[in-house]
Amino acid sequence: MKFRNILFSFFLFELLSGFSSQYLTRLYAQDLQSTTLLLSENANRINGQIVNQSILNALSLGTIKPLNQLEIKVNLQYSFHIKQLSENSSEVFIEIADVKIDGDTYYRSFPVHMALKPDIYTGVSALYELSKQITTFNYTFQYSNNKPLKILQLELNTSKNATLQSNINGFSFSEYSKEKFLELLSKINQYWSVNSMIDSLISDDSKHESAFQEDPSEMFAFTEKLRKAKIFTMETISMNELQLSSADPAQLIEKVIIIDRLILRYSTLYKASVSKNERDELLAKKLSDTYVASLIGFYAEASSADFRDSDLILKASQLLVDDDLFQKLELASPVDNKQLAAFYLYKNLSRLGDSLFDKSDFSNALNFFHDAKELESAYGFLNQNGLLNNKVEAAKLGLLKSYLRISTRAIEAGNQMLANLYREKSSKYLQENLSDNLISNLSDQSDDLILSYLKKGNDFISYQRYVDAIQMFEKASSIARNFYSTRFNDRITQGFFSAHRAIFLDLVNQAQQYYDAGKLSEASHRLDQALNYRLDHIHLLRTSTEATNLKNKLNTLYLTAQMVPAQSEKSEFHNLTGSSIDGTSEYYSTGLANFQNQEQHKILVLQQLKKAQLKVWGNSLDDAWIIYEEALESRKNFNLNADGHIRKAFEDLDQKIIERICLNNRFRYEDLMNMIKQSITAKSFEDLKEQLEEAVGLGVNNQGCGLDVSEAMQLNEFYKPLFQYQHDYGELLSQLYSLGMYQTVEAYLIFDQLSDTYQLNRFGIKHLTLRDFLMKQNNSIFTIQVISYFVDKMNVNEIVHYLELLHDQSFTRSQTFDLQQKIATLLAVADSADEIFNPEERISIVTGSDERLNDLKNIYLQSVKKLRRRK
Structure with a gap:
């Protein structure tokens, strides 16, 4: 197949000797180029485009063609530009002039091509000198307007014969553009759902008019359907994205007139029907019962209807209160108690919410509770002991727990996309519905999700995927903060420590390899990276001194090199020490004139170290580290890195800090062992696993302290069957509270049969x-x-x-x-x-x-x- 993406070339650099100021802002524009990229199942499979495939999957639900035959063409017109900043530095810009979408771009008779415009693009550039390829660059960029966008920064020393060949070879959709596309499809689905609802009501009108007139409660339920249909219709017509003024395939705008006529006719008939009947308690109760049955009908229909219609049908199961509803309720109530029909409706909605809550259907329970609260607020019904408010809060908590469970299970199944979706959903829901009552019940709800992220992070560490591990621990930390949980803070900190220490040791090990090979400048560079990394994460890497020890070896060689600068001028050590313009070592460039100032600076640094040492003795390590970092900065600023006294003082302080940390770890270990033994004696095993893991971790992660944690390790091994039982029983309960008791009975009975395998008799506990x-x-x-x-x-x-x-x-x-x-x-x-x-x-x-x-x-x-x- 002929390669359709036209490669283009242009001069990357133009060396202007002696006239550098003229090329700093010079812009090189290129001719407009064209290419066509495909959105299809085959293209997505070849390129591994999960997001693109999800877009295509959604589109296929409203097209005649099968999924594997859908094809959308993305026609691009674009150009690249070069902006030279210096002789050896340039920036590459892209400008997309036009994007046209062709092909299968209709969803249920509505054009959706504008929402199919990608905003993420990928490409490749190759740099050539004459006919020889020097290097290639892959790039990804997000483009949302028609302005030039910087995509590459080139730092290369090339000749004036250098050229760059580039092309765009792929596209995708950002989360924002994907959501906008799905929103448009949802609005189109609502359009057709409203149309179906109106057609159904027109059909019911012709079939059941006489029956409606005989029963005011049936008449009321039907007028409510008409009222909601009008609300949904007006909402749909006002959606600018549908552009119904240009195309209205179901003639929804015209059907507004039909709905208005039906509303007027049945409102009149309802009033007449009520006037013929006795406006007593029986009528008010029957009207409420019939109406709630109608709402339940919508709720039940939503689960079996076409999923594209289910959102609107479910919405129809809510009251959507307005003055018209209140007037009709009051009309059906006794003259001396105009709130009676509304009160019966309030009670029925509360009971319906209770029923759904007992079935763990928290989302729909909340809808009915909220409707009940609307009536409670409108009519001032007595909320006994805040009962309804408590139900609402309990339902919110239940819904939040369901989100967290889905996220937890998604992590365990390796579905990070689903896990992130429901983690963000839970956090967003929490922010929108935060209350004192919810906060007071939050601390335990996120435990399973936090533990799943911790496990995933530790798994990544075992696979040496340290950056991924840190991301998992960050998510665990974020969840803990959002849900006011402090139970796992130590384990989260331990996870961060393990991952960051692994990265730190990897840099030290690289430095050691360079040092052993005699490549001292590379070793020094890696050590600087390790030391800077340690400083960036000093709260975690306080006892990690491996880089400091190796740096001291290099410093010894550095001092030796300074004593014989003539011999080392061409050596590896010269690169370590640095030199001035005339080649003289910086060590000698300070001169004798600055000797007194240097002594004063030394005294200042030593005083800072002494203050830090006092803080260490007082076990105020956080304050000590602040002063320690100030002393490090002073040593660097005063050029005292090579001073033997300063170096010795830092080494002494390092040792004191390590001793203090080790002492704290020993005290913490002793406290933990006391708590562990008390828990075992009391047969209170809820926190035993976490306590033992922390105790073992103190020894494993601080091996330089020589802490004997063998007792904790033996206990941890002994209680492993119990911990496995706790985990498996927790999984069983999670299934129970997410799926319900009926769906869990079989799993519970199997668990009963397997309970002996956990050897619970060893621990003096009985299986439930x-x-x-x-x-x-x-x-x-x-x-x-x-x-x-x-x-x-x-x-x-x-x-x-x-x-x-x-x-x-x-x-x-x-x-x-x-x-x-x-x-x-x-x-x-x-x-x-x-x-x-x-x-x-x-x-x-x-x-x-x-x-x-x-x-x-x-x-x-x-x-x-x-x-x-x-x-």
Whole structure:
């Protein structure tokens, strides 16, 4: 295939001898170039473009063509420019004059080409001298306007024969442009969803008008659908991105007139229907019940409808309160209590929110709680003991926990993109919904996510991917700050220490290799990098003195070189010491005239070191390090790096600091061991793993201190089965609280069977079986879900077994009516095979004296009689 990207050439440098000021700002412009790049499944696969493929996947959901046949052409017109800064330095600029998008650029009849304009581009440049390639540059840049953009800085000494050949060879989309594209698709989906809703309402009007007129509550529910349809329609029409004035494929603007007519007609019919009926408590309650049933219908439909319509359908399940709603509610209430219909609606919404909350559907529970609060605020309903507010806060916390769980599992599965998405989602949600009540319950919620980032960071360290490890620890630290968690601060600090120390030691090891090979200038350069890195992270690398020790060896050679400058002038040492313009060593350039000043400077530096030493003795290490860094700066500024007394004073202070840190580590280790032994004695193992890991880490990460941590290591090894049990049980509970008890029963039963493998008897603790867990929780919702599981499995023995727990728990007869019917039928079928059993005695044993299970008792007895008659 012919290469369509036209390469272009231009002079990179023009050497103007003796006239440098004239080329500092000179700009070289090039002819406009054109190229065409493809957005297609095949191109994405070849280039590994995940973001581009996600754009194409989204587009394919609204096109006739299958995904593998979609092709979008990105036609570019661009030019490169050179701006020379100096004889050996230039900047390369790019200017994109035009971007045209062709191909399959329609989504559900709407053009989306403007949103498919890329804003990230990649390319390659090759620098040639005559016909010989000198070097190549790959570059990536983000381009959002028509102004020249700097993409490269070249620091090369080239001749006037140098040329640069460049081309753009790829593109992608930033997170911002991707979000804008998806927003446009969402608005198009809303357009068609609104259209479907209007068509459905027009159809219902023609089919059910007479039925609506007979029942004011049905009439109310229908007028509410019309009201919401009008709200959604006006919202959609106002979306400038759709440009409906140019193209309105479903004629939505014209349908506004139809909706207005229906609203007017049914509002009139509603008033007439209400006036024919008694405006009493019964009407108010029925209206509320019917309306909430309508809202539940929207909620249920959202989960089974076309996912492109689900957002709007779910939105229709909310009240969207306005004056029209309030007027209709008051119209259906008794004259002496115009708030009654609204009050019943308020109660029903609260109960609906409770039901969804119990099913861990926190997002939708919040919607109904918020609607209830809208009514509470509008009518001044009494909020008993802040109960509704507490429910809202609990739902917010539940939703936040679900985000954190998804992020945690994504990390464990290696899906960093999903993990980052939900981590950012949780942080954003927290910022938008922060409250004192939420803050007070936050500290434990982020534990699993922080631990996952810590584990990932430590894994990266083991793979020697230290920069990636630091990023994981930074995310763990960020989550800990955002969620007010301090529990893992020590472990986060330990992770940072391990990663930064590994980078530091890598630089020292490189320096040592250069030193051993006799390449002293390279060794000095690497050591300077290591020492600067240590200073940049001094709070973590205080006891890391390997670079200082090697630097002292080099300094010894440096002093020797100064004593014999004539011999070392052409040696490697000359490069280390530096020289003045006439070749004389800088060591001698200060002259005798500055001797007294040097002595005064020495005294100042020594005084600073003495102050730092006093701080060390007082165990004020943070203050000591501040003074230490000031002394380092003074030594550098006063040119005292080679002074033997100063060097010796720094070495002494280094040693004192290390001794103090080692002493602190020993004290901390002793404190930890005392806490560990107390925890073991009390069989309180919640924090044991973290305590043992910290204790072992004190020895492993501060090996120069000679701290004996063998006892901690032995205990850590001994308790490994317990730690594994804690981890696995935590995973089980995470599954329970994210998926619900019903979906977790099977996993819990398997865990019960495997519990012996953890050797819990060694630690004097007992496994909490599923039955034990239900008894401890005393939560009828959990117990009912477990019984439902065994009903679906038709396991009669387990049904009876867990029904015993239900007797002592709170539940209502209506809450379990359907379940009692199923249990009664199963029991009857199972027991009918036994000819001699007494049904009354049997069912009395199962239900006891619990009147809430009378339905189970009665249906069971009826079923047994029917089965016996058949025989």
